[in-house]
Structures are given as structure tokens and as C-alpha cells.
Amino acid sequence: METIEAVLRDVPLFGGLTSEDLALLAGCASNVRFEEGERIFRDGEQADAFYVIRHGTVALETFVPARGPVTIETIESGEVLGWSWLFPPYRRHFDAVALTRVRATGFDGSCLRGKCEADPRLGYDLMSRFAQVLIERMRWMRIRLLDVYGYEPVG
Amino acid sequence: MATSPSAEAPTAPGATAPRPFRVARRRRETKDTWTLELEPLQGDPLAAAPGQFTMLYAFGVGEVPISVSGDSTGPLVHTVRAVGAVTEAICRSKPGTVLGVRGPFGNPWPVGIDVGLDVVIVAGGIGLAPLRPVLYHVLARRDEYGGVALLYGTRTPADILYASELERWRGRFDLHVGVTVDSATAGWRGRVGVVPKLVAGASFDPASTIALVCGPELMMRFTARSLLERGVPADRIYVSLERNMRCGAGHCGHCQLGPTLICRDGPVYRYDEVAAFAEVPEL
Numbered sequence: 338m339e340t341i342e343a344v345l346r347d348v349p350l351f352g353g354l355t356s357e358d359l360a361l362l363a364g365c366a367s368n369v370r371f372e373e374g375e376r377i378f379r380d381g382e383q384a385d386a387f388y389v390i391r392h393g394t395v396a397l398e399t400f401v402p403a404r405g406p407v408t409i410e411t412i413e414s415g416e417v418l419g420w421s422w423l424f425p426p427y428r429r430h431f432d433a434v435a436l437t438r439v440r441a442t443g444f445d446g447s448c449l450r451g452k453c454e455a456d457p458r459l460g461y462d463l464m465s466r467f468a469q470v471l472i473e474r475m476r477w478m479r480i481r482l483l484d485v486y487g488y489e490p491v492g
Numbered sequence: 493m494a495t496s497p498s499a500e501a502p503t504a505p506g507a508t509a510p511r512p513f514r515v516a517r518r519r520r521e522t523k524d525t526w527t528l529e530l531e532p533l534q535g536d537p538l539a540a541a542p543g544q545f546t547m548l549y550a551f552g553v554g555e556v557p558i559s560v561s562g563d564s565t566g567p568l569v570h571t572v573r574a575v576g577a578v579t580e581a582i583c584r585s586k587p588g589t590v591l592g593v594r595g596p597f598g599n600p601w602p603v604g605i606d607v608g609l610d611v612v613i614v615a616g617g618i619g620l621a622p623l624r625p626v627l628y629h630v631l632a633r634r635d636e637y638g639g640v641a642l643l644y645g646t647r648t649p650a651d652i653l654y655a656s657e658l659e660r661w662r663g664r665f666d667l668h669v670g671v672t673v674d675s676a677t678a679g680w681r682g683r684v685g686v687v688p689k690l691v692a693g694a695s696f697d698p699a700s701t702i703a704l705v706c707g708p709e710l711m712m713r714f715t716a717r718s719l720l721e722r723g724v725p726a727d728r729i730y731v732s733l734e735r736n737m738r739c740g741a742g743h744c745g746h747c748q749l750g751p752t753l754i755c756r757d758g759p760v761y762r763y764d765e766v767a768a769f770a771e772v773p774e775l
Contacts, residue, residue, distance in 0.1 A: 396684070406678040410685055413693070436681050473692075480686045481674050485708040486617040486647035 341366050344442055348389050349415055350466055358459055365448035371395075371435040377418070382429045384421030385446050390414055393439030398432045410477075411436065417470055422446025507741045510549045510592025511535065513568065515585045521653050525573040525618060526583040527561065530591065538568045538593060541600035542625030543732060543760045546570070547740040549592030550581035557737040557755070558582075559622035560596065564629065568593070571621035571653065597740040599760045602730060603629045606702040610638040612694065612724070614715050616687050616707020617646050620653045622732055622759075623706050627661070634666055641668040641694050645687025645711070648673050649680045670694060687711060691718035698723030705763075706732040716763050726764035733758050733766065 341363040345351050351359065369388070371377055377388070377395060388395075395412045409431060412418045418441070421429050427446070453460030513530040520526055532538065540546065540560040548570060549555040556578045562569025574583040585591060603626055611630055615623045623642075630640055642661065646652055652671065662669040670690045672683035683690075687707070703719050705712050712731045719729050735747040735754045742756030750769035752758065758766075 394683075398678070404677060408676045408678070408680060408684045411672075411683045413683070415693070477686050477689050480688065480710075480714050483710055484647075484674070485711045486651065486674065 341368065341442065344368070344391065345389075348442070350389065350417060350470065354462070358462070361452050361456070361459065362444070362449070365445045365452065366442050367445075369441050369443040371439040371441070373435055373438050375435045375439075377433040377435060377439075378429050380429055380432050384419065384427045384429050386443050387417060387419035387422050387446060388441040388443050390416055390418060391440045391442060393441075394436040395439055396434050396436050398434055400432070406432070406434075410474075417467075420467075420471065422450075423467065507594060507597070508739075510547070510555075510594050511538075512590050513538075513593045515587050515589045515591065516567065518585065518587055521571060521655075522651050524575070524583070525571060525653065527569060527571045528582070528585065528591075529562070530568045530570065530593065532593075533590065538596060540564060540568065540596035542603055542629055543601035543622055544596040544598050545622075545737075545740075545759060546593050546595035546597065547737075548572070548582055549594070550578055550585070551590070551592060553581040554578040555592070555594075555738075556582070557597075557734075557740060559732070559759075561621035561624050562628075564625050565632075571618065571624075573618045594740055597755050598758055601626050601704050601732075601760050602702070607636045608638060608700075609728075610696040610701040611640045612643065612691070612696050612701055612703040612719070613641065614643045614687060614691060614703060614705045614707075614719075615645075616711035616715070617651065618653065619705075619707030619711070619732070620644055620646075623704060624654065624657075626704055631664075631667070638700060639668065639696050640666065641670065641696055643670045643672075643687055643690040643694060645672045645674070645690065645707075647675070649676055649682070668695065686714070688714040688718040691715055691722065696722075699725075701728060703729045705729065709733070713767075716767070726767075727762055729763035730760055731763050731766070732760050 342359045345359050345362055390412055392414055395418055396408045397410045398406045398408050401407045512533045514533055515528050516531045517529040518526055542564055545557045545559045547555050548558045558570045558572055561571040572579050572582050574580040613623050630637055661667055672685050672690055676684050701724050703724050705715050716729050733754050737755045738744045738746040740755045742753045747754040
């Protein structure tokens with residue numbers, strides 16, 4: 338059976354981390370599985386974990402009155418699910434639902450924050466990596482805000 | 493990489509006088525988009541290469557440029573979105589209706605000079621229509637290419653073009669199909685996100701890839717950036733542009749973009765040849 342450290346080594350987010358750093362991360366991680374349709378977290382809940390999706394698809398949703406649940410984004414294999422564990426007040430802002438069976442590595446946010454505070458070098462490294470992913474997500478979101486298909490002058 | 497092949501001479505027969513074509517078949521694709529199959533009332537069928545367009549004339553209403561969306565070895569097929577008086581009239585045309593056709597015009601996609609490369613086809617919204625002939629061409633010669641990916645984004649699940657064909661293509665082992673929508677309500681089990689994100693996650697060898705991109709201009713700009721970030725050379729990214737095309741034959745100048753006329757020198761361009769012009773607000 339593959340160890341969590343070995344699994345983390347293949348995650349793009351953690352690419353280039355030393356074995357020692359991966360071991361530290363693995364100490365806060367566990368393998369998790371969600372069945373199709375299962376709610377991974379809910380809007381307003383305490384955010385004490387994040388996930389690196391290894392297999393499957395997760396829908397990030399919010400409930401819109403008179404419309405029902407609206408999918409904001411889908412998160413797939415290799416991507417990170419959950420940011421609210423990073424900063425106070427550590428509350429979820431959206432619902433996350435497994436669209437398929439999902440296998441993921443789950444991280445205890447409190448455990449990881451503790452290790453980052455104890456080792457600022459690791460903390461800075463991880464924060465830089467998360468910031469890069471967040472910036473990319475924001476870029477996709479900004480493109481969506483443009484509603485590029487609202488008017489299409491294409492023959 | 494060679495540049496785009498030259499367009500058919502704009503003075504060819506059919507360039508200035510419309511030929512009558514009868515609507516042979518009509519199929520609804522989405523709530524506002526229809527695909528029409530056209531056959532000439534007389535004379536030879538119209539031979540259009542993937543990426544070329546015709547000026548389609550609804551008699552008594554007006555004329556618009558529409559890309560060919562069918563197999564270049566088959567009948568003339570156009571997919572039209574009803575967004576104005578002329579396109580609405582064309583979409584209302586039932587089998588038997590006669591429409592005028594001028595063309596074909598413009599430079600085609602560079603199919604045939606990309607043998608051996610991975611092919612990444614990126615379409616946004618109705619931009620899938622001008623790229624469908626490329627896919628037909630590539631799939632008919634599948635052994636001549638490396639990996640082939642079709643990445644398609646549109647506004648909502650209800651706006652997906654050629655849904656049954658996409659399903660079929662998705663079932664092939666030699667073609668990667670990625671579909672995403674900008675927004676969806678519960679019940680949609682596919683991706684939600686923008687099409688440039690599909691580029692970031694798709695599997696292809698950037699150094700040996702040719703990318704063909706068509707859709708709204710902003711979508712093409714962001715997609716081209718994603719392709720460049722992945723390492724696809726700028727001279728192997730092709731885009732199809734659209735401006736106010738009127739004559740279709742390079743005479744009137746309505747579709748000028750910088751030093752080029754899109755109807756004559758485009759609509760398919762190498763991205764590095766037009767990127768600077770396409771981002772000037774006044775052009």
C-alpha cells in the first residue's frame with residue numbers, strides 16, 4: 338500500500354518539497370473517500386480541513402432561493418478543495434458535494450497551521466504555493482465574470 | 493510551421509452574385525441555434541475547406557457571414573445562431589426554402605500541414621461550429637496525428653452544441669473530449685469552469701502541438717495565453733476572427749483589422765500575426 342508521503346509526492350501543489358517537509362505534511366493528512374452525492378462540507382460549517390482530490394469530481398455549490406443549488410465550480414483530480422481553513426474565522430462559504438465517488442487526501446487544517454507557525458520557512462513555502470493556486474482560481478473566476486458567451490459575434 | 497494556405501481567389505464564380513441553395517434539412521441544436529444543410533438548385537455542390545465561410549443571404553432580409561460547420565467532403569452545412577433579423581430569418585428557413593450563397597471565402601484552418609503533431613481544438617460557444625469540420629478531417633485521418641483533444645466551453649448545459657456528437661466523440665479511445673460550462677444548476681454532472689482552465693489541465697506535448705481556437709474574442713485571448721503558458725509555440729496557435737464582413741471578397745474594407753482584411757486574409761490567422769491588432773480597442 339502506498340504511503341501518504343508517496344501520494345503527496347505526486348501532487349503538483351507539493352512538487353519539489355523535500356522528503357522532510359512531505360513527512361511533516363503527511364503527519365497532518367489521511368486518505369478519505371466520499372461516495373457519489375455525499376456532502377463533503379456545508380456552507381457555514383467550521384472549516385478545519387482541506388482536500389487534495391486524487392480521483393473524482395466535486396461540485397462547489399451554493400443554494401439560490403427559487404433556483405435551488407447552483408454549481409459555482411467543479412474541482413477535479415489534482416486540485417485543492419477548501420481554503421477557509423487558512424484564515425479566521427475558519428468558516429465554510431459554500432457547499433461541496435461529490436459528483437462521483439471521490440478519493441482524496443484530507444488535511445487537518447489546525448495541525449498544518451501549527452506546523453507552519455513552528456517552522457516559518459515551511460509556512461512561507463506552503464503559503465506561496467497556496468497563493469499561486471488561489472491566484473489562478475481568481476483568474477478563472479474573473480474570466481467567468483466577463484460572461485464571454487453573452488454576445489458572440491461568431492459566424 | 494508553414495503559414496495558412498491561401499484563400500480561394502475572391503473573384504471566383506459565386507464571389508459577388510449569390511447562388512440559390514435549397515434548405516434540404518434543418519435541425520435545432522439549442523433554443524436559438526439551428527443547423528441547416530443546403531443543396532444547390534443547379535450546378536456543382538459548393539466545396540468549402542474547414543474554416544472558410546460563405547455569405548448567406550435570406551432574400552429580402554439581408555446577408556451575413558456564416559462559417560461552414562459540416563464535413564468538407566459532404567454537403568454545405570451551416571450552424572446559425574439567431575441573434576438578429578438576418579440570422580433569425582435564416583434559422584426560420586424550413587426545408588424547401590431557398591437561400592442565397594456567396595463564397596466560400598477566407599483562409600481555412602491549416603489542416604493537412606500539421607501531420608504528426610498533437611492537435612488541440614479549443615472551442616467556445618458557437619465557435620465549435622467552424623471547428624467541427626477540422627475534427628471530421630482529423631478523425632478521418634486519425635493515424636496521421638498524435639494526440640487529439642477537443643476542449644469545449646459554453647455558457648450553460650442548455651447551450652451545448654452538437655450534444656449527441658460530443659457524446660459519440662467522448663466514447664472514442666483516440667480522442668480526448670473535455671466539456672465545461674460557465675454556470676449550471678443542480679443536475680449537471682459535468683465540469684463548471686472556463687475553457688482556458690481545460691487547456692491548463694489537458695494532456696498534450698506543448699512542443700509538438702498545433703492549437704486551433706475559435707469562440708468569442710475574449711475567450712480566444714485567454715485561451716491563447718493558457719496555451720502559451722503551457723509552452724505551445726505562438727506560431728502554432730491559430731484563431732478565427734470575426735468582424736463586420738460585408739462583401740466577403742476583400743473589396744469593401746468593412747472587416748479591416750490593422751493591415752489585413754479578415755474576409756480575405758482571415759478569418760483564420762496565426763495568433764502571433766494578429767494578437768497585437770486584436771487587442772487594440774479601436775480595431
